[in-house]
Amino acid sequence: MEVFKLSTANLVVYLHPSKAGNVPQAIRYELGKLLFKFNEVFDGVVLSYNGNVVGTNAKILPTTHPNETVEKQITNAKIRPSIHPYFGVRLKAKLLLFSPKPDMLIEGKVMKLGEELIHVVVLGFCSATIIEEDIRKDFRYKIKHGEEVYASTSERRHVIKVGSMVRFLVKSMDEDMLHISGSLLPPNTGSIKWLDKDEDLESERRVKKRKGESHKGMQVQGMGLLDKELLQNNDGSSKKSKRR
Template sequence: MDGLKVSKANLTVYLHPSKSIDVSEAILRELSSLLFTFSEVLDGVVLAYDINSLNNKNAKILSGVIPYFGVPLSVDLLLFSPKPHMLLEGKVVKLSQESIHVVVLGFSSAVITEKDIREEFVYKTKHEQDIYASKSHKRHVIKVGTMIRFSVKSFDEEILHIYGSLMPDHTGSIHWLEKHSDLISHTDRNAKKRESEGELTTLKQDSIDGKLSPLDTAQKMKKSKKQKIQEES
């Protein structure tokens, strides 16, 4: 899944003098306070940490009314930082005709609204259960409890809420996608082929309409270079 990364960081934890009796325990508490909150400095939500080194001997006392002291440490951080167009995975917890609600990594909520669900999926009620079923592949079904893969549209850092999309062809039920990965790859190749053919048609049409296309420009430059060589010889 996209959006997860391990970051190595050199931090300085500032502690109250009353914590000097057990510095290690105090540092663990400070790091734990970062969990499942978004950090602008780290550009992500801290999910876990692992301390590599801790140097109490290099602790520095800060001058002030209360002399806090800073302890430098090196730590590995597991961060969750979803960006637009990344692919995330989550479990469907609620489904209606207007939206699909998902939980990602057990803590972050996501919503996919009707306008961001591709036309292939049709909302229906089957055996008193709401589902989204594919018109192209009858076994491709999304319902409550389904693990799905979706694309990120945006991420609200304050409430850790994700706005997602099921518009790309390679999104939907993970169980179905993994069983039919060859079919998805073939679909993607056909889409790219159609896009390439469309660009070629545009170039030809520009030439017919009397416009200077990139292909015409390249050919004229080639002819001009050849003519120049012949004149010099």
Template sequence: MEGLKVSEAKMMVYIHPSKSTKIYDAILRELSSLLFKFNENFNGVVLAYEFDILDKSARILNGIHPYIGVRINAKSLIFSPKPDMLLEGKVVKVTQGSIHVIVLGFASAIIPEQDIRDEFVYKIKHEEEVFSSKFHKRHVIKVGTMIRFLVKSLDEEILHISGSLMPAHTGCICWLARHLEDGAVTERSKKKKRENEEESILQDHGTVSGEALSVKDDHRIKKSKKGKRPKAES
């Protein structure tokens, strides 16, 4: 899935002097406060992290409430969706006017009716609301379906994504995987057929001084000459 990246940066973490005997736990607490929130410094949402303390001798910073500054090297997993990226998520609600999705278990996304391609038709099957493809009966989107969709925009404050199912390569992930695999098999079959045809042509033709000579045509010509009768003289 697009939108995920690993970011590595050197940081200064400020620890209250009362936590000086438990520096490691205090750093964990500070970094944990960044999780699942949009951070401008990382230009995304921090999903996970690991760190190493660079300087064992921390500095005490002057002020009304003096803090201890600890330098660390942090590696973070960042979720940073941008327009035109492809994301994957689980459908949690389907209505006639929209499809609601949860991405990575915390970010919400909505795909409004105007951004769902005409291939999908809203139906109620067995008392369940679904969007079903007019061309492929097995391509169905319903609650619980994992789908791939295109990002249109992101509201950074509430982590709300506006998505689209207009591109042909979006929809139910399971169906797309089978469809793309079938397409790859078909392409390989076409390639194999072309290779067989080329091999057959090479077997039927010889090459002399860079010029191709047809064995079949040459054989036919010789046979024709052999069976030719002499013309009677008048």
């Protein structure tokens, strides 16, 4: 599952005739209302859009009923709003959605931390909280040089502090508040700086191991060739000694 996804949608945007002079601007304004809000239809938070107009049609909202008498219409006219014509603009839009689900890994920036929790901001608009029980025991809360940090007891350089970019697991999400409950219990979570460095070191070890194995193989092959030459030389010299 991907935390980001693209969705193609067929939309209809309704515009007032006063906006007919600049339809593209009016469409952008209406679509802008979707941004950074969770949309149940698309099952995610809309981050961006790219829409192309397919067609337009005009409609008028009726304010009277065909069976009403003139007097009734006049009476109801005082209560009802005036006639509101509008344009329905059909769009084919591509939407970029942010759709975090449980057990997904996402990344964010640490804004605040304390002895009992870590506050993280994801993409600058979505907040996340990791409470003490969701922080693995490997991390210990410390005050180092006057700064609050979570330091790993097994990896001395693995430190989480304010400003650190962290990778954490999604437990749940409050779609109305755009708030995520996260976890640092899995071993592949923590400071991105450390995790990426650890992955680089591991890949470097693998490359060195492969190079060592290939070099050893070349040495063995070379030794085999040398042994053959030595055997041939030995055979030749022994034959010569027999003839003599």
